[in-house]
């Protein structure tokens with residue numbers, strides 16, 4: 001297999017508008033033992049325009065999550081974690097930026113939604129308060145009034161918001177906890193949401209509902225989305241462009257419909273074949289109706 005990195009990643013951008021996020025030559029090495037490390041991400045190039053949705057797909061261990069966490073500044077804080085290359089938000093270089101610059105980005109510009117809401121939510125705090133604390137500070141406005149909290153809960157597809165806001169995370173179902181996480185992510189009014197396997201832990205029907213909610217809410221707010229997933233059908237449904245990762249590298253990227261209908265790389269063809277062997281009839285992934293039938297890895 002040839003590992004091809006397309007260096008001209010500008011086809012989706014207009015000449016006048018630079019990307020909101022511009023990642024170049026991203027490389028991440030993580031310690032795996034006292035004297036061992038793994039080069040998890042290698043020379044990754046990725047861009048995201050305002051309001052755009054891109055998917056990152058690839059088999060387990062290909063570097064999808066580490067790429068997402070690097071972009072969100074959420075890699076483990078150890079001097080043995082090495083991040084090189086360039087991550088620019090709106091032109092501001094983040095690699096090597098001081099912690100307060102990263103804090104500002106995470107507070108109001110980038111939200112991350114994880115697979116396991118329980119590891120993110122505070123078990124001892126009612127969910128309404130957690131959403132209120134996530135609300136973006138806007139000068140001259142109260143931080144997170146009750147109405148605002150209910151607004152984001154509703155946007156995230158939660159019903160009976162007054163009751164749910166008073167619950168603790170353990171009192172909610174997995175699907176509701178994931179919606180609370182989406183509400184917290186939206187409450188920051190971020191420019192970018194990075195969703196890392198946001199529905200993997202949920203059952204099939206709830207997966208679909210949560211994905212529809214995410215789809216609708218980011219559309220309503222004009223938020224850009226990076227969807228990290230094993231599930232090619234989710235990307236086919238939600239994302240205009242897709243990056244395919246293998247062994248830490250982007251091996252192929254482009255418009256989702258082009259990559260999925262006419263892949264340039266053997267690796268991508270293999271991924272698509274593995275999905276088709278799981279689905280009965282489809283040789284047209286873009287046409288898959290269920291977002292839960294295209295898993296790989």
Ligand SMILES: Nc1ncnc2c1ncn2[C@@H]1O[C@H](COP(=O)(O)OP(=O)(O)OP(=O)(O)O)[C@@H](O)[C@H]1O
Pocket residue numbers: 030031032038040058059060061062063064065066067076230297
């Ligand atoms: N905190 C960590 N410390 C050490 N190594 C890590 C850490 N997180 C990930 N890795 C390693 O980095 C590589 C890329 O992992 P990553 O989680 O990004 O893969 P992935 O494509 O997201 O896989 P999955 O789909 O299974 O989540 C793997 O070799 C993994 O074992």
